[in-house]
Structure formats: C-alpha cells, structure tokens
Amino acid sequence: MQNKLFYNFLFLLLLKHRIKHISIFIISTLIVFILSSVVLLSNALQEEINTTLDSQADFVIQKMRAGKSVNTPLSWSDEFREIEGISQAQPRVYGQYFFKPNAEHFTIVGIDFFDEQKSKNLQKLITNLDMKKFLEKPNMLIGHGVKALLDKYYFFDYYVFKTPHQKKRKVNIYQIFPKESSLLSNDMIIMDIDLAREILGISEEQSTDIALYNPNELEAENIYVKLVLKHADIRVIQKSDIAKAYKRLFNYKGGLFLILYMIVLLTFMMILYQRYSMVQSSDKKEIGILRALGWSIKDVIILKVTESFMVAFGAFLLGFILAFFFVFVLDAPLLSNIFYGYANLPMDISLHRSIDFSLVSLLFLFYILPFMTAVLIPSWKASVIDPLEAMR
Amino acid sequence: MLKLLLSLALLSTLSFAQMFQTVPAQKAQLLQKGDAKMYCHACGMNLVKFYKTSHAYTKNGVTHQYCSLHCLVNENLHSDLIDAKVVDVSSLKFINAHDAYYVIGSSKPGTMTMNSKYAFASQKDAKAFVKANGGKIYNFHEAVKIATNDCAKNNKMIDKKRTMASKKGAMMLHKLCENKNIPEFHSFAKAKTYILAHGNCGTLKDKQAQAIAIYLVKKALPSQVNPIVAPKDAKCPVCGMFVSKYPKWIAKITTKEHKEHYFDGNGDLMQFYFKSKENLDKIFVTDYYNITAIPAKEAWYVIGSNIYGPMGDEIISFASKADAQRFNADHFGKKVLSFDEITEDIVETLR
Numbered sequence: 001m002q003n004k005l006f007y008n009f010l011f012l013l014l015l016k017h018r019i020k021h022i023s024i025f026i027i028s029t030l031i032v033f034i035l036s037s038v039v040l041l042s043n044a045l046q047e048e049i050n051t052t053l054d055s056q057a058d059f060v061i062q063k064m065r066a067g068k069s070v071n072t073p074l075s076w077s078d079e080f081r082e083i084e085g086i087s088q089a090q091p092r093v094y095g096q097y098f099f100k101p102n103a104e105h106f107t108i109v110g111i112d113f114f115d116e117q118k119s120k121n122l123q124k125l126i127t128n129l130d131m132k133k134f135l136e137k138p139n140m141l142i143g144h145g146v147k148a149l150l151d152k153y154y155f156f157d158y159y160v161f162k163t164p165h166q167k168k169r170k171v172n173i174y175q176i177f178p179k180e181s182s183l184l185s186n187d188m189i190i191m192d193i194d195l196a197r198e199i200l201g202i203s204e205e206q207s208t209d210i211a212l213y214n215p216n217e218l219e220a221e222n223i224y225v226k227l228v229l230k231h232a233d234i235r236v237i238q239k240s241d242i243a244k245a246y247k248r249l250f251n252y253k254g255g256l257f258l259i260l261y262m263i264v265l266l267t268f269m270m271i272l273y274q275r276y277s278m279v280q281s282s283d284k285k286e287i288g289i290l291r292a293l294g295w296s297i298k299d300v301i302i303l304k305v306t307e308s309f310m311v312a313f314g315a316f317l318l319g320f321i322l323a324f325f326f327v328f329v330l331d332a333p334l335l336s337n338i339f340y341g342y343a344n345l346p347m348d349i350s351l352h353r354s355i356d357f358s359l360v361s362l363l364f365l366f367y368i369l370p371f372m373t374a375v376l377i378p379s380w381k382a383s384v385i386d387p388l389e390a391m392r
Numbered sequence: 393m394l395k396l397l398l399s400l401a402l403l404s405t406l407s408f409a410q411m412f413q414t415v416p417a418q419k420a421q422l423l424q425k426g427d428a429k430m431y432c433h434a435c436g437m438n439l440v441k442f443y444k445t446s447h448a449y450t451k452n453g454v455t456h457q458y459c460s461l462h463c464l465v466n467e468n469l470h471s472d473l474i475d476a477k478v479v480d481v482s483s484l485k486f487i488n489a490h491d492a493y494y495v496i497g498s499s500k501p502g503t504m505t506m507n508s509k510y511a512f513a514s515q516k517d518a519k520a521f522v523k524a525n526g527g528k529i530y531n532f533h534e535a536v537k538i539a540t541n542d543c544a545k546n547n548k549m550i551d552k553k554r555t556m557a558s559k560k561g562a563m564m565l566h567k568l569c570e571n572k573n574i575p576e577f578h579s580f581a582k583a584k585t586y587i588l589a590h591g592n593c594g595t596l597k598d599k600q601a602q603a604i605a606i607y608l609v610k611k612a613l614p615s616q617v618n619p620i621v622a623p624k625d626a627k628c629p630v631c632g633m634f635v636s637k638y639p640k641w642i643a644k645i646t647t648k649e650h651k652e653h654y655f656d657g658n659g660d661l662m663q664f665y666f667k668s669k670e671n672l673d674k675i676f677v678t679d680y681y682n683i684t685a686i687p688a689k690e691a692w693y694v695i696g697s698n699i700y701g702p703m704g705d706e707i708i709s710f711a712s713k714a715d716a717q718r719f720n721a722d723h724f725g726k727k728v729l730s731f732d733e734i735t736e737d738i739v740e741t742l743r
Contacts (some may be wrong), residue, residue, distance in 0.1 A: 020525055073501075074501075075501055075506065078506060078549055078553070079506065079551055081549070084550070084681050084715055084718045084722075085681045087681075087682055091470065112560070114560040114561075114563045114567075114600075114603070115560060117558070131567040131568060132567060132568050132594055135568075135594075136595070144486075186702055194597070202410050203411075205411055205412075206503060215681070215682050215683040216680060216681060216683055218640065218680075219680070222722055222723070235597065254611055375480050
C-alpha cells in the first residue's frame, strides 16, 4: 500500500484540501517558531554564560561592613595564598562610574596587564596590544555601548573622568573591543589598574575584591570553610553559586515559557480535534468511495494520519528554520530582552550558532506527538463511516 | 612650567600618600651611599615608599639600609645588631634601635610581614599609637626575636610573591624594555638601579622596576608545571577504565622501552608497580592541590582520607610533606607515607 502511488494520491489530496489545511499549517508554524526560538535562545545564552563562567574565579572574596561590601585590604590576599589548594589570589579593581550627562553607569575594570589573564577574551585582546604604547599615557579600551554613548557627547578620542577628589583625569580611547567578545563587555572600560584605582578612588592598599583560583574542585568545600573562618566580615562567593544563580534565572524564565507553551498547545490540540472531527459531507463521500474501491479501515486511517503528519512536519520544519534565522541571524530582537533582563547599556551581541540535536528531537517530540494524538481519533472516526451511507 | 612641575610633584606625593609607610621624598633620610641608595639593601624595595618601617645597620664601617625589620634580621641572622638604627614614626628621623619602643601587631600593614612592626622614640607616642591601632609594645631585643621567629613564615610568603612578581617581571622586560642584553645580578637593589638607568623601558613605575629586578635576580623561574595528559583512548591496565575522563587522578608510568601506561588513580598505579615485570623508568603522579605532574618517588601520600577517587578508596599524592600533612588533618586521613613506605599490603587493603 505504502508506495509511490499512495504518496502521489496523498499529495493530490493535500493539494485539493489545501484550504482546509492552511489555517492549521499557519498556526502550527507560529507555535513551533515561538517555542523553538525560545529554546534556541536560552540554550545559546546558557552556552555563552558557561564559557564565561569557565574563566571565572572559583571564589570571590568581599569585605562586608554593615551589610554592604566595602574595599578589601590587599593583605588579605597574602593570607589566602597560604591556604593549601589555592593556586592564585588576584586582587581585582573594578567599579561603576556614573556618567552624568546620560545618567548611566560605565563599568571600569582595572587590569594588571602583566598578570596572567584568566579570561580568554581578555587574553586575546591583550596579546595584540602594544603594551608600551598603551601604558605610556592614560589609555583605555572601551566596549561598543560606551563608544556610542561617548560619541553622542562628542568625546571621540578621549574622555575626562572626575575622581572622587574632584580632580580631572583625561583618558584617551585606545581601542574599541571586538563585538563578539562577550555578554559582559558592552558597558565596560578597561584600563591600567593604577589608573582605575585613581578614578574609582580605591587606595593602593585595597582592592574591590579578591579572586581566588582553586584547581581541584574536590577541595572547594574545605577551602570555603577555611575562608569563612578567617575573618568575621568576609563574604565568600563560590563559582558554583554564580552558576546556580544563572541557571535558576534561565530555568525560571524558560519554565515560564514552557507553561505558556503548554497552555497554547492544549488549546491548539482542542482546535485540531474539533477541526478534524467535523467530517464534511464531501469528505464522507470521498471516504465512502475509497472504501467502496476496496480500501480497508486501516488503509484509510493510514491515509488520514499521514496527511496530518505531512502538515505537522512541514509546519515544524518551516517554524524551526524561521526560528533559527530569527535567533542566530537577527539576534532575536524583542525576545532577547526578556532573557537579558536589566542591563546598563543596551546589549548588542551576536550569539554563537549551535544546535543541540537532542534538543531538536525533543522539540520535535513535544510538538508532533500532541499533534498526532489530537488527530488520531478524528481520523479513525472518519474512516469507519459506512460507505453505503456515505455515498447516498 | 613651574606650575606643571609642582602639580606633578603633588600628584606623585598624593598617589604615594595612600600607603601608611610612605613619606614625602624630601622627608626621608637615606643613610646609605651609592647608586642604589634609594632601595632596600636586601630586597630592593623603595625606601621612601616603606620609610616608616626602615632600618639601618652599620657593619664594618659600611651602612646598609633596609625596608623592614624582617629584611634586617634575615640578612644579619645571629648577629648582635649593635649599631642598628630605626626610623621613629613620629619624627621620621633615625634613632638608635636599642632605645626604640616597638609596636608589634597593630592594624596598620607591615612591610615584608603580616605582623607589622613600627618603632617610636618616646613611650608616649608608642602608647598613643597602640591606643589608635592596637598592638603591643616591645623593646628592640624582643622585636628582633619575634622577627627571627617569623622569618621562615615571612620568607615563604615573600617567596610566593616573588615567584609571581618574577613572572610579571619577565613579561614586562619582554614587552617594555628595549635593552635586551642585561648582565646578571645578585642584588635586587642593583638590578633595579640598572634597569631604571639603562633598561630603556620608558617610564617605569617603582612596582614595575621591582618586578623586573626580581626577575633579573631570580631568573630561574620554576619550570612550568603541567598536568599529566592522557590520550583519549588510553585505558588503565589494571581496571580497564578510560583514564582521560579523570584528569585529577591520572598517574603515568613510562617503561625503559618508552611504553606509556596511564592509570586512573594511584591505587591502580601501585598495583601495577608491584606486579609488573617490565623495566619501569619514570613514574609520575598528580598533585592533589594543584593538579600538576610530580615524580612519584618524591611525592608524599595520604591513605584513608574521606576523598574518593574513581576507584573508591585512594592513595592521594602531594608535592610536599607539609601539604600531605595538612590534607591528612583536613580530610581525616589515616597516614602520611613516602613512596618507599607504601607496601603491597597497603595497596591490597584498598581494593
């Protein structure tokens, strides 16, 4: 039965009944499109965050005063280096700089350019830098968001920062970092650590926080306990905490979408059921003729199910391709804002193209299965019509 | 022009003024002579920057100045230090160290030590300092004793710092300095003076010059320590598991015929070691704390801890005995052993 002729007949039928199928096809495409763009986007973002997290410190130490984090004394990093299992303790200097004209914040990051950089993006940036030229004068590297904002106020080559002591500090724009660098760099300004100290008002004996690196994560719990016991006013942030927080955020937002999707899908199944249950008289006649020609009930069911499978599969393919285009070529306008949440300056990133095939098959199952369940019973109902009665 | 110079001078003092030990350059007394008089005789650090903890010591008619009591003591161990001088924090003048009141353990940061030591000419000033910043008052003799006791600990800390600085210094020399044929040095202060005068490095900050000097003196960087990397398809000859999945536990044996065996844990390695009839050449195990390769015969081992490897109970390896003992205490281990102390029976009990 399942031969060329059968498929030929099937497609002829589909073509003939295209008005009947078109609305279902459009709605299905839309649903698949929305679902897969959400899944693709959250997956791509998670991947991005995972790669960023990989280069993050295993512990971040902050000093707390009255529930707020304050500058951490440098002497702490010497203490922490003594703990077995900590391979590196790196005092970091960074902070927000309030850009008055536009009432926005820049993130100033001070970097010791001769230190080993853990972030691959940063490492890449620095290896191509002419250090001598860069460090000779006050220079900075800025993100695209910062560049756009400074351009707006006609600061094309430099910007004059004001230190907390009301002193003016002119810093030249040395370079703008490449767009694909990462999620975190759009509102970022990178400069020499001493210059950053001056602009942010952090003394030479202090740093914003201390990053600790621990090569063996089996030891992490133990180190955590040792760190917490070192000082009364210490806050220890573990890498796993950050990863968890991100995961929670994405799972929460993704979960919300899943619930919405389930509601939509249920409604859609009901519509489908309704739609295919209404067997019109012309359909009846058609089935009657087929049965009279010698088709068995089984054959008619196969025909009907294949028919709706074709519609569903076509819709799935089209929806998924559209979603792929939307997320990876257009960078998911509108939808991405939901996932990024609050950001200082508008995010402007391009996502890495990656498709997880298990994810695609999951999407496929989640969509095709309910679809087929919804049409199975109507197809059966239609196929058991008595041929004599149908043709009468 | 004068205005510019003045503002520059102001700037430099302002940025320096943030460290407690630092004083304006014109107030600092330099007792030593020569090109390198700005720097500590022992460690090469800037004496103006660490002026308040400065010491001076005249031996055989030559005066050397040190940035801290630690440097003084460390360079002149077991010497009487009769002609030692120290800076009085209140007046910033050098006074005879034997008459000084030392405040030790205050909340102000120390130089070359975690246990800060500041000296005062008058007891009244010392008491006022203690009231404001904590700590206790000692005389010079006691202070030297404390510094001597702290020496080993401080040196360990300083060593770690120097290793890092030396790495940075190497990079700075490479990236900033045009003078590539630099002679060998044995003194940090001399290396620093040389690099500032003849290095052709542009305007170096004190910190940068210090790092380069440390690199020039220490040069012999600790050889890059790498983890053992197992090929993807390497299987443990004892248990048959794929080894590369467990980078924290890899151990490796190379035979004299250049055949390589990889193990997913020291337990399996030892079993193989005791049973094997091959000509074993090099054996490497992985250091638990740093995930680096260490020669098995020089490593220290802990058995019976609460850390489990891919094969369950494990013999865990460390680069140093101190590390192993620390781990033993932290993780309820049963015993710290050297390679030779591990017997076939011990390995058998782990199975």
